Amino acid sequence: MLAKDLRINELIQRDPKTGFPQYGGQRLLITGVATLKRFYEDLYNIIGPERSAILFTRMGYDNGLAGGLALKNMYEFESPVQLIKALQIVTPMVGMAREVNSRFEYHPEKNIFFYTGEWMHSFESLIWNLHQTGNSSTPLCHMLCGLAGGYFSAVTGRDVLVKELSCRAQGNECCRFEARPIEEWDEEKDFFHEIIRADSLDQELEFLRSELNRSQEFLKKQQQEIQRLKQRTCRPGTVEHGLIYRSPQMAKLIELAEIAAPNDSTILIQGESGTGKELIARYIHECSKRCDYPFLAINCAAIPGTLIESELFGHEKGAFTGAEKSKPGLFIEAGNGTIFLDEIGELPFEVQAKLLRVLQQKEVMPLGSTRKKTVSARTIAATNQDLTQMVTDGKFRKDLFYRVSVFPLFITPLRQRREDILVLARHFLSRLNDSHPGFTPEAVRRLQKYDWPGNVRELENCVEYAFILSRNLPIQLEHLPVSINLDTDESFAGMISDFPTPKDLIKRYAKQVVNHTEGNKTKAAKLMGVSVPTLWRYLQE
Numbered sequence: 001m002l003a004k005d006l007r008i009n010e011l012i013q014r015d016p017k018t019g020f021p022q023y024g025g026q027r028l029l030i031t032g033v034a035t036l037k038r039f040y041e042d043l044y045n046i047i048g049p050e051r052s053a054i055l056f057t058r059m060g061y062d063n064g065l066a067g068g069l070a071l072k073n074m075y076e077f078e079s080p081v082q083l084i085k086a087l088q089i090v091t092p093m094v095g096m097a098r099e100v101n102s103r104f105e106y107h108p109e110k111n112i113f114f115y116t117g118e119w120m121h122s123f124e125s126l127i128w129n130l131h132q133t134g135n136s137s138t139p140l141c142h143m144l145c146g147l148a149g150g151y152f153s154a155v156t157g158r159d160v161l162v163k164e165l166s167c168r169a170q171g172n173e174c175c176r177f178e179a180r181p182i183e184e185w186d187e188e189k190d191f192f193h194e195i196i197r198a199d200s201l202d203q204e205l206e207f208l209r210s211e212l213n214r215s216q217e218f219l220k221k222q223q224q225e226i227q228r229l230k231q232r233t234c235r236p237g238t239v240e241h242g243l244i245y246r247s248p249q250m251a252k253l254i255e256l257a258e259i260a261a262p263n264d265s266t267i268l269i270q271g272e273s274g275t276g277k278e279l280i281a282r283y284i285h286e287c288s289k290r291c292d293y294p295f296l297a298i299n300c301a302a303i304p305g306t307l308i309e310s311e312l313f314g315h316e317k318g319a320f321t322g323a324e325k326s327k328p329g330l331f332i333e334a335g336n337g338t339i340f341l342d343e344i345g346e347l348p349f350e351v352q353a354k355l356l357r358v359l360q361q362k363e364v365m366p367l368g369s370t371r372k373k374t375v376s377a378r379t380i381a382a383t384n385q386d387l388t389q390m391v392t393d394g395k396f397r398k399d400l401f402y403r404v405s406v407f408p409l410f411i412t413p414l415r416q417r418r419e420d421i422l423v424l425a426r427h428f429l430s431r432l433n434d435s436h437p438g439f440t441p442e443a444v445r446r447l448q449k450y451d452w453p454g455n456v457r458e459l460e461n462c463v464e465y466a467f468i469l470s471r472n473l474p475i476q477l478e479h480l481p482v483s484i485n486l487d488t489d490e491s492f493a494g495m496i497s498d499f500p501t502p503k504d505l506i507k508r509y510a511k512q513v514v515n516h517t518e519g520n521k522t523k524a525a526k527l528m529g530v531s532v533p534t535l536w537r538y539l540q541e
């Protein structure tokens with residue numbers, strides 16, 4: 001075998017069983033230079049330039065040694081000279097550099113070995129250039145020197161040290177290096193021994209161990225801090241109650257809810273529809289000492305005014321037409337639990353008076369009965385209306401308002417806490433299929449931009465809709481409901497929101513069509529039914 005006859009794609013093969021790339025029977029790991037750059041930087045910062053130089057050289061040396069020995073075993077080379085020349089194939093093969101202008105002398109019988117050459121595009125000089133803009137004061141291609149040294153040591157059977165004389169990282173055109181047996185070098189001997197001697201590794205380990213301890217201390221402190229922050233923004237238990245959030249507004253709300261939970265005061269939850277008022281009410285119930293008793297919810301808007309009274313307070317048999325059986329009513333059924341009165345603003349005026357009495361006296365008198373029953377349930381009310389305004393308008397009793405709003409909570413609409421949108425969307429998606437591949441970046445942007453007038457409930461419906469359309473592929477724009485796709489700044493409504501002149505409007509419209517055709521003006525003109533020059537005119541006006 002001659003060096004020039006080596007083929008990289010034959011040297012690097014795939015393991016038929018695992019598919020892993022391998023060279024000379026050893027599995028290879030492919031790492032990007034940009035990734036390595038991080039590693040170089042970290043190591044430089046942690047253990048300093050001298051120690052990193054030793055480690056990188058040693059890594060290269062071991063690599064070169066193994067690579068050289070493998071090559072020696074792989075083929076029958078015509079002469080040892082061919083094996084030495086083969087380094088010119090190995091160096092680019094592993095992606096480290098391209099070797100040029102090499103010159104060498106090798107006379108084993110006279111103990112002569114000398115090799116010199118140049119590296120073009122050394123990956124280490126590239127890392128240095130990625131790392132900083134100024135020139136280095138010293139050569140930096142440690143792993144390359146190590147590789148060549150290890151390789152020559154393997155093929156000559158002597159300890160060979162490679163030194164970089166000048167480096168690209170110093171501002172030179174290329175890197176120049178020289179290889180000689182170790183005894184021919186003077187001051188570099190110690191360095192060489194550091195590289196190949198095992199005991200230096202012990203020192204290194206000792207040093208690294210102390211560094212590690214220091215880092216672990218630091219990490220521990222950081223983890224404590226993260227834990228503390230986590231508890232503040234996402235308390236354990238809130239997730240299982242469906243309370244998914246990242247916003248400070250929701251964190252504050254949950255905190256208030258937890259403070260209010262153990263007390264028995266009436267709570268009024270206000271917020272637009274779909275914000276999850278019942279979820280908060282349930283959470284308060286779960287956090288209270290009433291959690292082992294029932295949580296009964298009633299939507300005051302969903303029950304006809306004539307029936308709501310008996311639903312809430314119960315009735316005796318025959319109290320009214322159709323009352324064939326007596327009914328205890330929710331306040332009694334709830335026992336020591338919690339009653340959630342949703343849409344309390346919809347309660348008929350006369351029922352409001354009765355509710356007030358129940359809340360004040362903790363007693364209920366079922367319809368048609370003469371005996372009062374003691375109420376021990378707690379009341380949580382909710383509304384999406386402006387109760388203060390309703391009080392002013394005379395539609396809601398002032399005294400009841402003060403009675404129920406002892407502890408008011410307000411849920412911020414979703415559009416004012418956009419950081420919750422994605423975590424919620426992902427949560428809903430994972431509930432449908434926890435191995436779904438998720439949302440494309442475009443879909444995420446659209447979800448985060450949309451105003452969500454229907455709040456969390458609308459988002460939940462939207463995710464379910466998109467989930468069905470996506471058929472377990474990543475959710476794209478086209479999978480989102482039309483209403484969400486239309487509502488963007490580029491929509492017609494957005495386009496005319498500032499009352500533009502017709503000329504301006506045409507320009508905006510033309511721009512949007514061009515956006516739609518991804519910049520293809522011929523296509524855009526065709527869509528608009530105008531010629532391309534006309535389209536140009538529209539765009540320039």
Ligand SMILES: [Zn+2]
Pocket residue numbers: 122124125139140141164166167168169174175
């Ligand atoms: Zn260099």
